[in-house]
Amino acid sequence: MATRVGVRLIPVDRETGQARVLSDLGAHVAWYGPMPRWGKARDAKPAALLEEIERSGLRGRGGGWFPTARKMRAVIASAAERSSMSSGRKPVLIANAMEGEPASTKDAVLLSHAPHLVLDGMVAAAAAVGAKEAYIALHRGSAVIAVVDAAIAQRKDPVKIRLITPPARYVASEESALAHWAGNGLAVPVFDERPFEHGMNGRPTLVQNAETLAHLALIARHGGQWFADRGDPQAPGTTLVSVGGSVAYPGVIEVPTGTPVDEILRLCGGLTGPVDALLTGGYGGAWVRRDELLAVPWSPEPVSAVGGVIGAGILWALSSQICPMDEIASVAHWMAGESAGQCGPCRFGLPSVADDLALLAGDRVTSEDTARLKRRLGLVINRGACKHPDGVVRFVSTGLHAFAPEVAMHLNGRCGATAITSPRQQGRLPLPAGREIPVKAPGKDFQ
Amino acid sequence: MTGPEKVRQLVLDPTLCAAHGMCADVLPEVYELDEWGYPVSVSGGLRTPIPAELVSAAKRAVRSCPVRALSLHKP
CATH class of the missing domain: 3.40.50.11540 (NADH-ubiquinone oxidoreductase 51kDa subunit)
Structure with missing residues (x-):
C-alpha cells in the first residue's frame, strides 16, 4: 500500500518522500x-x-x-x-x-x-x-x-x-x-x-x-x-484517490481536484500494459474507455461528463489481458450477495443480472441472453430504498458499453483476454476474502 | 394546463412490498408486475403522480395491499 506525494492530508516527509x-x-x-x-x-x-x-x-x-x-x-x-x-x-x-x-x-x-x-x-x-x-x-x-x-x-x-x-x-x-x-x-x-x-x-x-x-x-x-485556493473551483481542495490495477505503483495518492487522470496515473508510475477502459468510483461506479478519460480533470462534473463517477475516489485500470466479462460478472455476483435483501427488485433482480453476466463471461452465450440481461438491467433501477441496485446497474451497463468489442467476441464464442484467469491474479478487481466466485477455466465452459 | 391535474402522489415502500400483486389488479393503470412479481410503476420510480380520476382507485390500492406498502400523499 504505497502512499505518495502528500499535499495536505497525508503527512509526507519532504526529505525522505515517505509518509509519516x-x-x-x-x-x-x-x-x-x-x-x-x-x-x-x-x-x-x-x-x-x-x-x-x-x-x-x-x-x-x-x-x-x-x-x-x-x-x-x-x-x-x-x-x-x-x-x-x-x-x-x-x-x-x-x-x-x-x-x-x-x-x-x-x-x-x-x-x-x-x-x-x-x-x-x-x-x-x-x-x-x-x-x-x-x-x-x-x-x-x-x-x-x-x-x-x-x-x-x-x-x-x-x-x-x-x-x-x-x-x-x-x-x-x-x-x-x-x-x-x-x-x-x-x-x-x-x-x-x-x-x-x-x-x-x-x-x-x-x-x-x-x-x-x-x-x-x-x-x-x-x-x-x-x-x-487549491484545486477545481467547483469542488475545491485536494482529494485522495485509490489507484489500482495495471499501474506501476498502485496505492493511495493525494492530488488537487482537477488533476488530469493521465497525470494521476503518471504519479503512480504509469500504466504497465494495454488498458481499454478504467473503472471510476468503484463497484457502484462506472467504466470509461481509456481514450475518453485520460485528459479529463479528476473532479465530479468533468468526470461525470464522460460518463464516469468519482464516488469515493477510485480509479482502477483493468489490463486488456484480463477478461472484462469475467470481472464484471464476478463483481456483480458479489454485489448481489451484498444486498440487504429488503427490496424485491434488488433481492431477485441482482442475482438474475449476475446469472446473465456469468453466461456472457462464458462461451455459450446467445444474443437472447444479452437481450434478457439488458431488459433486467432496466427493470432494477430506481426501485430500491437505497442506491445499491442502481449502482450495480451502472457498473454493469457502462461495462457492457465500454467493452462492447469484447461483448461481441463473447457472442461469437471467443474471448480477447490473453491471460488465464485465476481468482487471485494480479490486477483483477478485488473482492473481500471468503467470497470466491466461479471462474472460467481455459478451454472449458463457465462453471 | 395540458393533461389532467396531478393531485396526489402514490408512494411504494420497497422494503415492505412482498410481491402480493394486489396493486396491479386494482390499479393496472399504474402498476404492472415484473418477472419476480414486484410492481413496476408507469413513472419508473417509487413515487407516482396520480391524476384526479385515479385517486379513488389509488385509495383502493392502498387499502388492498396486505403489508401496507402503499401510501397516498399530497404532493
Whole structure:
C-alpha cells in the first residue's frame, strides 16, 4: 500500500518522500499545528466556523460530493425545528470510515497515517452543528481499529468520541443504514428517511466521510479561503484517490481536484500494459474507455461528463489481458450477495443480472441472453430504498458499453483476454476474502 | 394546463412490498408486475403522480395491499 506525494492530508516527509505515521498526539500537533478551540467558547464561534466551511466550498468525499456546509445547515435546521416543538433532541455526528468499496483504501491509509486529523475534524464538525455525541464507524475487522482506539484514548475533547464497528457489508456503509445501526443495531438502508432529519435514534444525524472530516480539520486551522485556493473551483481542495490495477505503483495518492487522470496515473508510475477502459468510483461506479478519460480533470462534473463517477475516489485500470466479462460478472455476483435483501427488485433482480453476466463471461452465450440481461438491467433501477441496485446497474451497463468489442467476441464464442484467469491474479478487481466466485477455466465452459 | 391535474402522489415502500400483486389488479393503470412479481410503476420510480380520476382507485390500492406498502400523499 504505497502512499505518495502528500499535499495536505497525508503527512509526507519532504526529505525522505515517505509518509509519516502520526499516531502520537504530540507529533500530530507538531506537524499540522494546534487545533483552534472552536465551539469551546461563545455561541458565535460555531457559526463562524460554519461560515468558513461554507467559504471553503468543501464537498463530501464519501461518494456524493454534497456540499458539506449545506448538509450541516440541514442538520442544524432540523434540530432547531425539533427543539421548538418541545423534545429538543441534539444532533449526533457519525464519521463514516466504513470504506465499503473493496477497491477503496483511502480512509484506512488516512487513518493509519493521521488518525488525529480525522478526530480533529470530528470535533470541528460537532462544534459546527452543536452535536454532543460523536461516533466513528469502522467496519468490523478493519485494520485501523487499534490505531483509532489508541488515538481516541490520548485525547481530551469537548465532545465524547466513541468507536463503533458495524458489520462489513457493502450496504452497511450507506448513510441511513449506518445511522440506524448506531441506534438500533440494524445495518440496513431505510426508505424515505434522511439521516439529517431522522437518523440515529430518530435524532438529526450528520454523517460525514473520514476524509471530509480531515479536510475540515485543516479548514478549522487555516480558514475556508485557504482551502478554496487549491484545486477545481467547483469542488475545491485536494482529494485522495485509490489507484489500482495495471499501474506501476498502485496505492493511495493525494492530488488537487482537477488533476488530469493521465497525470494521476503518471504519479503512480504509469500504466504497465494495454488498458481499454478504467473503472471510476468503484463497484457502484462506472467504466470509461481509456481514450475518453485520460485528459479529463479528476473532479465530479468533468468526470461525470464522460460518463464516469468519482464516488469515493477510485480509479482502477483493468489490463486488456484480463477478461472484462469475467470481472464484471464476478463483481456483480458479489454485489448481489451484498444486498440487504429488503427490496424485491434488488433481492431477485441482482442475482438474475449476475446469472446473465456469468453466461456472457462464458462461451455459450446467445444474443437472447444479452437481450434478457439488458431488459433486467432496466427493470432494477430506481426501485430500491437505497442506491445499491442502481449502482450495480451502472457498473454493469457502462461495462457492457465500454467493452462492447469484447461483448461481441463473447457472442461469437471467443474471448480477447490473453491471460488465464485465476481468482487471485494480479490486477483483477478485488473482492473481500471468503467470497470466491466461479471462474472460467481455459478451454472449458463457465462453471 | 395540458393533461389532467396531478393531485396526489402514490408512494411504494420497497422494503415492505412482498410481491402480493394486489396493486396491479386494482390499479393496472399504474402498476404492472415484473418477472419476480414486484410492481413496476408507469413513472419508473417509487413515487407516482396520480391524476384526479385515479385517486379513488389509488385509495383502493392502498387499502388492498396486505403489508401496507402503499401510501397516498399530497404532493
